[in-house]
Amino acid sequence: MSAPTRPEKVRADAVRSTARILEAAEDVLAVDPNASLEKIADAAGLARATVHRRFASRKALLEALDVALNERYLAGLQQARVSTAPPLAALYRLIEITFEIKIRHRPVVDISQGPGQEVLNGLDLLFTRLHDAGVITASGPVWCRTVFLALLTEVHLLPADAPELAPAGNNPPDDIGARSDLLLRTVIGALGGSTGPELLG
Amino acid sequence: MSAPTRPEKVRADAVRSTARILEAAEDVLAVDPNASLEKIADAAGLARATVHRRFASRKALLEALDVALNERYLAGLQQARVSTAPPLAALYRLIEITFEIKIRHRPVVDISQGPGQEVLNGLDLLFTRLHDAGVITASGPVWCRTVFLALLTEVHLLPADAPELAPAGNNPPDDIGARSDLLLRTVIGALGGSTGPELLG
DNA sequence: AGCAAATGAGACAACAGTGACTCACTTATT
DNA sequence: AATAAGTGAGTCACTGTTGTCTCATTTGCT
Incomplete structure (x- = not known):
């Protein structure tokens, strides 16, 4: 319903961020399966807000x-x-x-x-x-x-x-x-x- | 310092509760290591307050x-x-x-x-x-x-x-x-x- | 029976994590 | 260089958990 005005093109930036987040999540969660999104964001060298932009929720990231x-x-x-x-x-x-x-x-x-x-x-x-x-x-x-x-x-x-x-x-x-x-x-x-x-x- | 007026005698009640809590904690935490104290209390058939009376903190319980x-x-x-x-x-x-x-x-x-x-x-x-x-x-x-x-x-x-x-x-x-x-x-x-x-x- | 201890129920503040949002700034693409 | 997309930093409301407290009630002990 509230389609968040999806961009026309996905920039190379965003792709890198997504990959970085996934990598960081894999590493961080391997040590502590309950690590906060902030820890993951830190490990990825990004802000927590960016994690939320790439993945709607924690659940979405895990999936x-x-x-x-x-x-x-x-x-x-x-x-x-x-x-x-x-x-x-x-x-x-x-x-x-x-x-x-x-x-x-x-x-x-x-x-x-x-x-x-x-x-x-x-x-x-x-x-x-x-x-x-x-x-x-x-x-x-x-x-x-x-x-x-x-x-x-x-x-x-x-x-x-x-x-x-x-x-x-x-x-x-x-x-x-x-x-x-x-x-x-x-x-x-x-x-x-x-x-x-x-x-x- | 704030010695909480320790009782003269430990009643049989309290001993049972302590044991029940430990048993419940073992069972519950085996399934979900991050289960809340309330879940443990429920599994033990006790109120959460009682858990806190027997164990000062979550950490103390785990130890x-x-x-x-x-x-x-x-x-x-x-x-x-x-x-x-x-x-x-x-x-x-x-x-x-x-x-x-x-x-x-x-x-x-x-x-x-x-x-x-x-x-x-x-x-x-x-x-x-x-x-x-x-x-x-x-x-x-x-x-x-x-x-x-x-x-x-x-x-x-x-x-x-x-x-x-x-x-x-x-x-x-x-x-x-x-x-x-x-x-x-x-x-x-x-x-x-x-x-x-x-x-x- | 009488007293002290233990409990249940509930209220309370403190705290961390999540998710949504804004706004100024930077970066990629053309 | 211009434009659109992406990001960082911060704020905000909301939730769940922890830890502390009170008070009425129940329970164990003697």
Whole structure:
């Protein structure tokens, strides 16, 4: 009803601001899911009023953030060829991609309802395939995905100098690789798969 | 300075209220860590004023809850003979005890600082012993405890009718036993131990 | 029964966060 | 350079929560 006289063209300014706000929100909310809009605005280097201009309400911001994260995740699932590649290779690739785009989960309202359903279906498919291929013992995809997401969060929060992230002979410090390896080993082991070093054979 | 005329004797009334408030707080805060004092009071069947009489501030309530949980946990650690019993048996017993007294972790402010240090030390000792005994591969006790607590939370939140909680031939539905088994298998596997059914040999 | 303690109900100010608005100023686009 | 869009800074009303207080009533103790 009260159409706020929408502008003819969206200026490059506004786009940057929107992106900055989303980035800041992701970072800030990861630490404190109840952080105020002012904190987010500060982290984005903008005024709180600007946040309100780009996002009508706090709820709207959270939903936009949810959508953005789900999009990234969904792209990751496709890129990992979750439904066609050998499941273990797909899982490893998905993990790598996830760490590369540093997806966080905690902040998001509730991944289980709303647009995140596609992502969940993709994960469930992956774990079903892993079970069918005999890579893991656990058969319930919901449980598998729960464990996966929980461990993903923990590996994500692990400080970069943790001893678990120091691989055997690899001198070059490859943070993403180390985290991916650790998460893969841990998840597969947790779900009843073999943890041998020849996993990806 | 403003000593609020402390009573000569603490009545049985007050003790019950304090306990009720702590119980309610544990339950309510497990679902929503930012629940208002009124919600907690309602869950306890008491007026908000009473909560404020027993606990000077919200912070005081959270600290008291933290202390209470840590006490229970510490008692569990001793009861499981974490430092003397065979480590795998100790872990299993600790898990059982934890589920019996239904300890939740999320609500607590931050278990890593304050009086919770003793508990963490106990857990670290347990995982060090598990590694030394060759039960698990992971050697960093901090990482082990992180994984343990994360999975504990997930198993705790698992609905009672989840397929993962239905054991092989055991007809009698033993919820705590099923959860304990699942958690033990998952944790040991996640930390690089064998997941065979003959674990406790 | 009698007293002190504890509670419920309600009012109260203080405070933080949200959302809407204005106005002067800056920036992007043409 | 001119114009439209975007921003910063500030104000304002509104809401929910916290913490304090009072007073009538109920409850536990002896």
